[in-house]
Amino acid sequence: xxNRLLVANRGEIARRVxxxxxxxxxxxxxxxxxxxxxxxxxxxxxxxxxLPGSSPAETYLRIDLILDAARRTGADAVHPGYGFLAxxxxxxxxxxxxxxxxxGPSAKAIAAMGDKxxxxxxxxxxxxxxxPTWTDLDQVTDFPVLVKAASxxxxxxxRVVREAAGLAEAVASARREAAAAFGDGTVFIERxxxxxxxxxxxxxxxxxxxxxxxxxxxxxxxxxxxxxxxEAPGFVPPEVRERLHEAAVAAGRAVxxxxxxxxxxxxxxxxxxxxxxxxxxxQVEHPVTELCTGLDLVRLQLLVAAGEPLPEEAVYAKTxxxxxxxxxxxxDPARGFRPATGVLHRFAVPGVSAEFGxxxxxxxRLDSGxxxxxxxxxxxxxxxxxxxxxxxxxxxxxxxxxxxxxxxxLHGVTTNRDLLVRVLRSPEFAAVEVDTGFLDRHPxxxxxxxxxxxxxxxxxxxxxxSAAGRRASAPVLAGLPSGWRNVPAYPQVTRLLAPDGEVxxxxxxxxxxxxxxxxxxxxxxxxxxPTTGTVDPAGAAGADGALGPPGAGxxxxxxxxxxxxxxGGWPAVALVSATAERVVxxxxxxxxxxxxxxxxxxxxxxxxxxxxxxxELPRFPEPATELAAGSxxxxxxxxxxxxxxxxxxxxxxxxxxxxxxxxxxxxxxLAPVDGTVVELPVPAGGQVETGAVLAVVNPLExxx
Numbered sequence: 096x097x098n099r100l101l102v103a104n105r106g107e108i109a110r111r112v113x114x115x116x117x118x119x120x121x122x123x124x125x126x127x128x129x130x131x132x133x134x135x136x137x138x139x140x141x142x143x144x145x146l147p148g149s150s151p152a153e154t155y156l157r158i159d160l161i162l163d164a165a166r167r168t169g170a171d172a173v174h175p176g177y178g179f180l181a182x183x184x185x186x187x188x189x190x191x192x193x194x195x196x197x198x199g200p201s202a203k204a205i206a207a208m209g210d211k212x213x214x215x216x217x218x219x220x221x222x223x224x225x226x227p228t229w230t231d232l233d234q235v236t237d238f239p240v241l242v243k244a245a246s247x248x249x250x251x252x253x254r255v256v257r258e259a260a261g262l263a264e265a266v267a268s269a270r271r272e273a274a275a276a277f278g279d280g281t282v283f284i285e286r287x288x289x290x291x292x293x294x295x296x297x298x299x300x301x302x303x304x305x306x307x308x309x310x311x312x313x314x315x316x317x318x319x320x321x322x323x324x325x326e327a328p329g330f331v332p333p334e335v336r337e338r339l340h341e342a343a344v345a346a347g348r349a350v351x352x353x354x355x356x357x358x359x360x361x362x363x364x365x366x367x368x369x370x371x372x373x374x375x376x377x378q379v380e381h382p383v384t385e386l387c388t389g390l391d392l393v394r395l396q397l398l399v400a401a402g403e404p405l406p407e408e409a410v411y412a413k414t415x416x417x418x419x420x421x422x423x424x425x426x427d428p429a430r431g432f433r434p435a436t437g438v439l440h441r442f443a444v445p446g447v448s449a450e451f452g453x454x455x456x457x458x459x460r461l462d463s464g465x466x467x468x469x470x471x472x473x474x475x476x477x478x479x480x481x482x483x484x485x486x487x488x489x490x491x492x493x494x495x496x497x498x499x500x501x502x503x504x505l506h507g508v509t510t511n512r513d514l515l516v517r518v519l520r521s522p523e524f525a526a527v528e529v530d531t532g533f534l535d536r537h538p539x540x541x542x543x544x545x546x547x548x549x550x551x552x553x554x555x556x557x558x559x560x561s562a563a564g565r566r567a568s569a570p571v572l573a574g575l576p577s578g579w580r581n582v583p584a585y586p587q588v589t590r591l592l593a594p595d596g597e598v599x600x601x602x603x604x605x606x607x608x609x610x611x612x613x614x615x616x617x618x619x620x621x622x623x624x625p626t627t628g629t630v631d632p633a634g635a636a637g638a639d640g641a642l643g644p645p646g647a648g649x650x651x652x653x654x655x656x657x658x659x660x661x662x663g664g665w666p667a668v669a670l671v672s673a674t675a676e677r678v679v680x681x682x683x684x685x686x687x688x689x690x691x692x693x694x695x696x697x698x699x700x701x702x703x704x705x706x707x708x709x710x711e712l713p714r715f716p717e718p719a720t721e722l723a724a725g726s727x728x729x730x731x732x733x734x735x736x737x738x739x740x741x742x743x744x745x746x747x748x749x750x751x752x753x754x755x756x757x758x759x760x761x762x763x764x765l766a767p768v769d770g771t772v773v774e775l776p777v778p779a780g781g782q783v784e785t786g787a788v789l790a791v792v793n794p795l796e797x798x799x
Contacts, residue, residue: 096401097121097172097196101165102136103186104176105155106464107451107480108377109136112174114451115393124168126161128154130474135466142168151474155179156278158186162193172196172400174393178476181376182209182246198400200300200375204350208373211245212283218370221349223342226361226369229284232262237286242266244273245281250320252276255287271736271754272761290530292362293317293371294329296343297384299355299395301405306347308340309384309412314359315529316518318432323511324518325380326419326489327387330527335366346373355381355396364530379481383418386456386485393452416456417489419496421515424477425508428541429594430730432511433762434477436785439469440507440694444482446499459484459499471508473732473757479510493519501544505706506692506699513544513705543594544705550593551615552668553689553707556678557698558589558600560691561711564675590618591698592710610670723774725794727764729787733757735777740790744772752790755783769795 100116101124102109113123113136125140128151137143144164148154155161156179165173173190175181175198184206190197199205208214212230219225229235242265244252252273254265266282274280297309311329314322331339343358357378359371381392388409395409425439426432442465449457463480465471471479484496497519500512517540518524523533534540545553586603597618605611671679671686678689690701698709737754740746746766753775755762766772774791777783 097198097397099124099141099168099170100172100174100198100397101126101161101168101170102140102174102176103155103161103180104174104178105131105134105136106475107462107478108176108178108379108464110139110464111451111462112176112393113139114453115391115397118391119394119397121397124164124170126155126164128152128474130470130472135464135469144168151472158183158189161186162189162195165190165193165195170195172198172397174198174396175376177374177376177379182374184209196400198354198396200350200352200354200356204352205375207350208375209246210281211243211372212281214373215370218346218349218373221345223346223349223370224368226288226371227286232266232284235259235262235284239287239289241285241287242269242282243285244269244277244279245283246273246277246279250317250322252280252282253320268754268761272756275736275756275761288361288363288369290364290532292530293322293359294331294339294362294368295357295359295378296339297355297357297378297381297392298343298347298352299392299399299405299409300347300352301399302353302402303404304351305405305410306344306352307405307410307412308343309388309390309409310414311336311339312380312383313529314380315531316524316533317531318514318534321422322380323422323424323515324419324524325383326417326492327383328414328417331362332366335362335368338368342368342370346370354399355392379422379478380420382452382460382462382481382483383420385452386418386460386483387414387416388412389415389456391452416485416487417492418483418485419489419492419519420481420483421496421500421519422478422511423480423482423500423505423515424511425471425479426477426511427509427730428511428513428543429509432514433730434473434757435509436471436473436731437508439465439471439479439505440467440697441504441692441699442467442469442479442506443504444480444499445502446495456485458486459495479508490525493524501705502701503706504690504692504699504701506708507694507697509708514541516544516705517542545702545707546704547595549702549704550595550598550707552680552682552687553700553702554591554593554598554600554615554709555602555613555668556680556689556691556702557591557700557707557709557711558587558602559670559673559678560675560689560700561589561693561698562587563673563678564693567675586612590712590714592712594707597712604670608670610668613668723788723791725768725770725773725792726788727752727767727790727792729755729783729785729789730762731757732782732784733762735779735781735783735789736761738775738777738779740772740775742772742775746770746772746792752792753777753779755789764789766792768792771795 099122102112116123123140125137125143126146127137130151146154146160180186184202187202239257242254252269254269256262256265269282270280292315295312300306312327313329314325316324346358355377357374361369425435427435446459447461449460460483465479484492486492497516500516586601589600599618600615602613603611669681687703692699696711700707733755736756739751747769750766753764770792773793
């Protein structure tokens with residue numbers, strides 16, 4: 096049996112492997128870059144070794160450093176996790192040549208499946224059904240097609256092309272992204288199937304020739320070709336399930352597969368199956384299989400790697416109940432879901448009954464690579480955690496998962512949480528009307544959980560909590576309610592930066608601490624007009640209804656309505672209690688609590704509908720440096736990989752100006768208007784921080 100295992104990876108997958116090792120009594124070794132020195136996976140390992148290097152991501156790709164770490168710590172086995180070197184045949188061979196146990200398939204099998212073009216040819220000979228595939232642009236005459244990276248996965252290096260005119264640029268862009276992510280820019284072209292479903296089969300092989308199928312997973316809900324929701328068992332008819340299992344096992348046997356692997360297929364609307372690729376590693380979505388089968392897949396990996404046969408319960412795996420997993424990622428919905436960075440000040444998911452498979456079945460399981468205080472940097476993938484729900488029925492599992500996500504406190508870094516909750520609660524998801532184009536057909540799911548007409552209550556709660564916190568720490572007169580004024584004409588004013596722009600909260604408390612007046616209005620001009628029913632940026636009649644005597648503009652006993660009840664305004668709102676951490680408001684007899692977490696000027700408010708992140712603006716702001724008109728700023732730290740235009744060049748809206756590479760993805764920077772490029776301060780290869788000026792484009796009317 097393995098005694099001391101080095102995991103050549105980081106984040107949640109390293110923590111996941113360590114969890115099983117602890118249960119089995121196997122000692123653990125972590126490796127880490129300088130950026131990960133204080134990461135959770137390092138703290139949880141029995142031993143840890145620093146991997147030196149100038150680039151945090153590249154340090155995990157140094158085979159020599161990892162083997163040296165194994166030697167120095169006395170590790171007798173290496174687990175590759177997923178990503179980085181997990182599907183690198185050279186790494187597998189080097190581990191074995193060093194006399195260590197390799198927890199994975201043979202180097203030969205990895206090499207055979209690592210080149211997707213060669214893998215298709217090999218498995219086609221084994222009888223596995225395939226889609227039409229081309230390696231030469233001139234061969235493609237039938238559209239739409241999908242450009243794909245020959246190495247790697249995770250949606251990187253993939254482009255859908257619907258017309259011949261866009262094929263050459265799509266191939267070039269995919270090559271660049273694949274080279275940056277996997278070190279190999281080889282791509283191929285495959286027929287694109289509209290409304291196809293992405294399904295996959297978990298297989299397991301041992302050194303005695305056994306290859307078993309452990310069930311089907313549904314992975315169709317994707318954004319930018321990356322899975323965000325996965326579930327098991329997959330919803331396919333029994334005869335289709337049997338064909339999927341047979342094809343997956345045939346793929347495994349064709350390469351004498353040993354260990355955990357996943358064979359991915361495209362399921363057409365007509366029920367035909369086509370091989371996509373085989374991942375020669377443990378998948379991100381493996382927990383849904385674990386919860387439905389009751390098997391610990393990492394334990395099986397270690398057993399098989401130690402030369403033991405696959406246990407009977409795995410060979411004849413049975414499923415029970417339903418499991419749904421979501422990938423919670425650091426992404427900014429306001430910026431097209433670009434990767435986000437920052438300090439995760441609070442990370443709390445309620446109702447978690449197990450972490451990293453501590454129980455083989457659980458109501459809610461959390462596999463995360465972060466904790467409170469973790470820094471989300473630009474060096475790695477944007478996934479923060481996987482949240483997985485198991486229940487006897489699919490509906491129960493989805494509802495429980497959506498509820499936990501909606502109530503989660505995720506402060507400091509923006510995430511895709513709202514999108515995930517809306518997907519899980521959508522009627523189409525409930526009806527299993529899913530395919531790879533699901534999100535393209537449902538743009539309404541990208542809306543925030545907190546509707547615009549509820550934003551005033553969140554802003555009011557933020558203002559009241561902030562004031563209560565200051566009052567509680569005041570050296571004098573701490574007993575007076577904050578916001579109390581003996582002259583009603585002068586309310587307390589708090590300006591906040593909300594998701595849709597600046598808002599101004601005005602309120603006044605009476606001597607008893609009751610809310611006497613309140614209103615929330617836009618603090619400046621807005622391109623899209625009012626964001627809430629209580630906001631009137633133009634100052635129209637009725638917008639200040641809350642700032643009259645108690646009860647004005649509201650129901651009897653009100654004090655706080657903006658506009659008359661039943662005419663687009665709020666009913667009376669009463670303050671029940673307010674502290675720095677919790678505000679309870681009563682709106683027209685409905686009492687709601689708002690949890691408030693302030694960090695510096697940031698104020699995070701978690702309420703019954705969802706979460707809102709606000710920023711309290713200073714009453715007397717410092718003068719800011721004025722940016723040139725038409726400046727395009729970097730949305731996150733990264734590297735300018737290509738500059739496509741020159742200073743002085745005329746461009747039209749949508750023209751590609753330059754390409755920014757960050758978090759293993761390419762981010763195109765496009766011209767926002769017709770105009771002239773007057774400045775390109777960052778050359779190709781230049782490093783930039785968030786907010787750096789990438790280009791300046793003068794609108795056409797400014798240069799005539």
